Amino acid sequence: MGNLYLIRHGQASFGADDYDVLSPVGVRQSQALGEHLAQLGLRLDRCVAGDLRRQQDTARLALQALHHGGSPVPAIETDAAFNEFDADGVIRTLLPGLMADEPNALDVLRDCANNRSEFQRLFAIMVQRWHRGEHALDGLESWAAFIRRVQGGLDRVLDGAGSGDNIAIFTSGGTIAALLHLITGVTPDQAFALNWQIINTSLTQVKFRGREVALASFNSQAHVQLLRTPSLVTYR
Incomplete structure (x- = not known):
């Protein structure tokens, strides 16, 4: 079986004029993730990221640290299907x-x-x-449309995956909630209850065979917990 690693982006600039920029904490979280993956000896066959700056920069910094730790790294593929909802x-x-x-x-x-x-x-x-869907959306992407977008991205990744591939997907909390809904069948309410617990740069592991997928682990925080620096555990 292959593995998908769903990775939430590092801490962005909450409350600033441009949220879509990693904070200094977000930069360190991303580097810590790559360092930890190198220590685990994880070899990534593919890396996919949404096109938001915080997703791309998290992927870039993590892969740089992984490469510095001695592991070969793939190029970053971009698929806007993994962008956050609006x-x-x-x-x-x-x-x-x-x-x-x-x-x-x-x-x-x-x-x-x-x-x-x-x-x-x-x-x-x-x-x-x-x-x-309790209010008129006035052109806003609906939950149903968001789910279709994320499903399309997941299908493209799985269709292009080799047997036994390890694939990192750098994305956002809401997108991971949508994927949990699609993969496990939890309700949207349950998916977002889980979403609020997802820390920045955590890993959620999904096993796959063809288009068959199963959740293996959720919201792993080992890379920041082992550093014993509480400030690196952030939710926004």
């Missing part, structure tokens, strides 16, 4: 309908860097309404 679009579209129940929501979102826990609570509500 979180900003979800907020813009669903925030007006949230205001009646959460009158302070706009203030929280304007200063999300200093209101992380409250932002997460509100964001989880909006994501739930999005994937349940």
Whole structure:
């Protein structure tokens, strides 16, 4: 059987003007991941990443560290199917309908860097309404369309995979939630409950044979836990 390693990107710049940039912590997390994979002696046959900057940079830094550790590394293939869902679009579209129940929501979102826990609570509500289709989406990618996009990316990877290949997929938390939904059959609510637990640069391992897939492990954090640096364990 082959292995897919679903890897969430390193910590991005939450609360900054451009979220899609790795923070210094995100850079170190990505390097630590590659160093750990080199210590394990893992040989990657392929590497696929979404086209978001944080996904590409995580892949690049991890592969650099893996190569420095003595392992050959593949080129990075890009497939936008593994991009995150449009979180900003979800907020813009669903925030007006949230205001009646959460009158302070706009203030929280304007200063999300200093209101992380409250932002997460509100964001989880909006994501739930999005994937349940409880509001008009006004051109926003729906949950069903997102699932079709991710399924297409997974099918392309599997169709191009060799027997026994080890393939890294650098992606995002919401995309991993969608893949968990597709692979295990958990509900969208359950998938996003798991999503909120996925740390930056964690590994989720999926075994495959042809197009048959099975979850082997979820949200492995060993590469940062072994460094005994709590600041490297981040969720956003």
